[in-house]
Amino acid sequence: MFESAEIGHAIDKDTYEAAVPALREALLEAQFELQQQKRFPVIILINGIEGAGKGETVKLLNEWMDPRLIEVRTFDQQTDEELARPPAWRYWRMLPAKGRMGIFFGNWYSQMLQGRVHGLFKDPRLDQAIAGAERMEKMFCDEGALIFKFWFHLSKKQMKARLKALADDPLHSWRISPLDWQQSQTYDKFVKYGERVLRRTSRDYAPWHVIEGVDPHYRSLTVGKILLEGLQNALKRPDVHPHEVNAAPLGTSVDQLNLLDSLDLTQRLDKKDYEEQLITEQARLSGLMRDKRMRRHALVAVFEGNDAAGKGGSIRRVAAALDPRQYSIVPIAAPTEEERAQPYLWRFWRHIPARGKFTVFDRSWYGRVLVERVEGFCSAADWMRAYGEINDFEEQLADAGVIVVKFWLAIDKDTQMERFQEREEIPFKRFKITEDDWRNRDKWDAYRAAVGDMVDRTSTEIAPWTLVEANDKRWARVKVLRTINRALEEAFEKSDKRAKKHKD
Amino acid sequence: MFESAEIGHAIDKDTYEAAVPALREALLEAQFELQQQKRFPVIILINGIEGAGKGETVKLLNEWMDPRLIEVRTFDQQTDEELARPPAWRYWRMLPAKGRMGIFFGNWYSQMLQGRVHGLFKDPRLDQAIAGAERMEKMFCDEGALIFKFWFHLSKKQMKARLKALADDPLHSWRISPLDWQQSQTYDKFVKYGERVLRRTSRDYAPWHVIEGVDPHYRSLTVGKILLEGLQNALKRPDVHPHEVNAAPLGTSVDQLNLLDSLDLTQRLDKKDYEEQLITEQARLSGLMRDKRMRRHALVAVFEGNDAAGKGGSIRRVAAALDPRQYSIVPIAAPTEEERAQPYLWRFWRHIPARGKFTVFDRSWYGRVLVERVEGFCSAADWMRAYGEINDFEEQLADAGVIVVKFWLAIDKDTQMERFQEREEIPFKRFKITEDDWRNRDKWDAYRAAVGDMVDRTSTEIAPWTLVEANDKRWARVKVLRTINRALEEAFEKSDKRAKKHKD
Known part of the structure; x- marks a missing residue:
């Protein structure tokens, strides 16, 4: 499942810098059109391996697009108000309205994976959580939402190198994660259960996109391109549910590199x-x-x-x-x-x-x-x-x-x-x-x-x-x-x- | 969930006998058209309470229709060949071909309910089985199948009376069931878990129909009518998947009786x-x-x-x-x-x-x-x-x-x-x-x-x-x-x- 995200995808600086201006402009335009149409909301889920560039990519998306139309939501600690209510309440209250985009960090997938990796429960309970997520996403889509799910991946070796670099950098060493990624076992379990989750929840109406996270140019361009294509396809088809045009973006990678x-x-x-x-x-x-x-x-x-x-x-x-x-x-x-x-x-x-x-x-x-x-x-x-x-x-x-x-x-x-x-x-x-x-x-x-x-x-x-x-x-x-x-x-x-x- | 199937639905003999000939003829015609079109198979699942008339209804359907185009399948004991293979193999090998009808007794729902009622596993495992059934049925529907799911219901009191009558009848006393229905607790559990299963698996592409099983006239006419309407709707729309016209048959009951x-x-x-x-x-x-x-x-x-x-x-x-x-x-x-x-x-x-x-x-x-x-x-x-x-x-x-x-x-x-x-x-x-x-x-x-x-x-x-x-x-x-x-x-x-x- 993660094979194609361990082959060293990369985009050189010149190619990247040549591509970004047009992409930015097109994204801004799509965002504007989204706001004008007010026909559907966009939900972007960000998951994956620690250190694979999740935060950096979201930061960049916010720079590229109009941040007034994007809400970035993190779901780390539950607040008192959230703890007093059913678990899904915190997601519902943060949903973007039609015409807007919501980027969800630390979402339902993070919760179920952390629980399983920590051994709080076993596979049957994980499968219940998976089925719950599926039903929820299906409903959001039936109600008109367009969902993008990004999984940022690193090989174990790449992750270790990356964590070391981050630890040495005072700008990043403050970061905490509920999982202890330094442990080799944590990585193995996370990838194993992550695969189970992706396999079950990659659906035509809300497919997963696995992104190799090593090269910042590659991952940024890839995410930007997938978002843009998905948005454009949905915006130009007001006659159908946005999720019905969401299945498509399987295709050549931005650096032309293929597993083979x-x-x-x-x-x-x-x-x-x-x-x-x-x-x-x-x-x-x-x-x-x-x-x-x-x-x-x-x-x-x-x-x-x-x-x-x-x-x-x-x-x-x-x-x-x-x-x-x-x-x-x-x-x-x-x-x-x-x-x-x-x-x-x-x-x-x-x-x-x-x-x-x-x-x-x-x-x-x-x-x-x-x-x-x-x-x-x-x-x-x-x-x-x-x-x-x-x-x-x-x-x-x-x-x-x-x-x-x-x-x-x-x-x-x-x-x-x-x-x-x-x-x-x-x-x-x-x-x-x-x-x-x-x-x-x-x-x-x-x-x-x-x-x-x-x-x-x-x-x-x-x-x-x-x-x-x-x-x-x-x-x-x-x-x-x-x-x-x-x-x-x-x-x-x-x-x-x-x-x-x-x-x- | 079973409220409307405990209110004493009944059809008198005269009304019944007046209605049957037209229904039979229409069913035969639909069956013939199904065979001619060879466009989709029909899968009929029969589940529910012991003694609620499951067997009798299937027998009657076989009499009403052309039995050469119907396969009635029971899945009681697994054969050696079946035991040596994955559990779903026995269902796959019994699938009706396009143009034909298959009536499945003792199907996947019976298996999961028996397991749960017997305490072989708990809710998380039941939910896994439910999710598996959902995925399988969704696939059959995507592949063109038309699925009818009938749940024959009796109130506890009605069931007890019915079991007593069956036990006194030498023609029926040979019947065995893997659940001991004489026990009041068995009924309660079966209804409780049955409700969970129906709630989760009643989908637009394959909805459940709950049938009150006390009155033979009522249950036969109701099942016949639902089958006929579903078949006719699917047959006259060759442009869409049969399951897309399957959601409809909510409607007035054949005896006009309503819960209210x-x-x-x-x-x-x-x-x-x-x-x-x-x-x-x-x-x-x-x-x-x-x-x-x-x-x-x-x-x-x-x-x-x-x-x-x-x-x-x-x-x-x-x-x-x-x-x-x-x-x-x-x-x-x-x-x-x-x-x-x-x-x-x-x-x-x-x-x-x-x-x-x-x-x-x-x-x-x-x-x-x-x-x-x-x-x-x-x-x-x-x-x-x-x-x-x-x-x-x-x-x-x-x-x-x-x-x-x-x-x-x-x-x-x-x-x-x-x-x-x-x-x-x-x-x-x-x-x-x-x-x-x-x-x-x-x-x-x-x-x-x-x-x-x-x-x-x-x-x-x-x-x-x-x-x-x-x-x-x-x-x-x-x-x-x-x-x-x-x-x-x-x-x-x-x-x-x-x-x-x-x-x-």
């Missing part, structure tokens, strides 16, 4: 290493699948990737390690008539393995947010809601002990061209290349954006994506096997711990 | 009794409000009712018992400009009392589902979603210790006429009658239906409605005071119990 760019595709294995490692990992997989702890689990592996990235070859190396009675491979092509008569996920649910079994999906439910999105086979609303539906689906699998491993096999454009040509030249490989493959290649950039969004929105603690550098097939095959093995081992260890805890 | 008809408006108090009881209840209220346990609570009383039903007089009798520093009265008229710039509930949130205090709302947030609905001041979508929003709102109050008491003061049409005339004749009362009052009177039946829906959908364990027979003002005033006193005492007792439990 962060891969080092030069990684490779020589033949000898490959053969050794392959045999080791296959033996390991074979052993793990026969482990008696596997009886409490099932395994699902999803293979997605560029055309000609080597999905088939990788799957064969996995299958080679296994007893055919224990696994099945499900190739996903166009849905059958029977499948088309059912909800989208039905065709995948039917192949979910029983305990002890393993299903390999050669392409998968992610088709909806990849090929169907890019080719326009479904509406934007359909693929937008699919992220949440898929997360729910995988959470149901994980809750039942199914281990979900997901691979994106990535190659670069040149490598793909080489392999296409090779396929056309070698007679027994010719069946593997079609007109479709060439057409898909023309949409390389659209797929690249779709993959970035997919990983950002569906890589979760319970079912993470593994990006596999696949220019070298050997490297890719070993990485796939090793990832599956690690996932199995981790799941078994967790089961052991739980079993031990029960015994004690 | 069940009131005995002849109840009265003579002057002497009234004066004695009034003074007693006022003293009681005064004492309760000064009780130190009141510091942990606040009190909200909502007064709604027919015009000239005596709200003002009742409120004055309540206020007379109190220290003016402790209460405030909020009359609700047309919203101010400031209030119009905010979400609907904002103007009520701002008047929520602090702990230890008491706010009387003379008319209230229920205006949205009464006057705004009847007069068309808001869209149908707005007032339809208001039921859920209001329940959420009151739940937030209750969770924070606010005691919510809600009164509907009911008079009959003749009594209203007398009072209107009296007001016009007596000079100092003339300001109390306006053109609006006469216009509202013309909409007597529309208000009657709106009140029935309102009570059905918002009378909850945490904030129940009290219908006050107000033809006799004395009776009404004493009942109002007594109800408030009881609510305070109950809340105090609960606090005591909780405090004791904490101590032990």
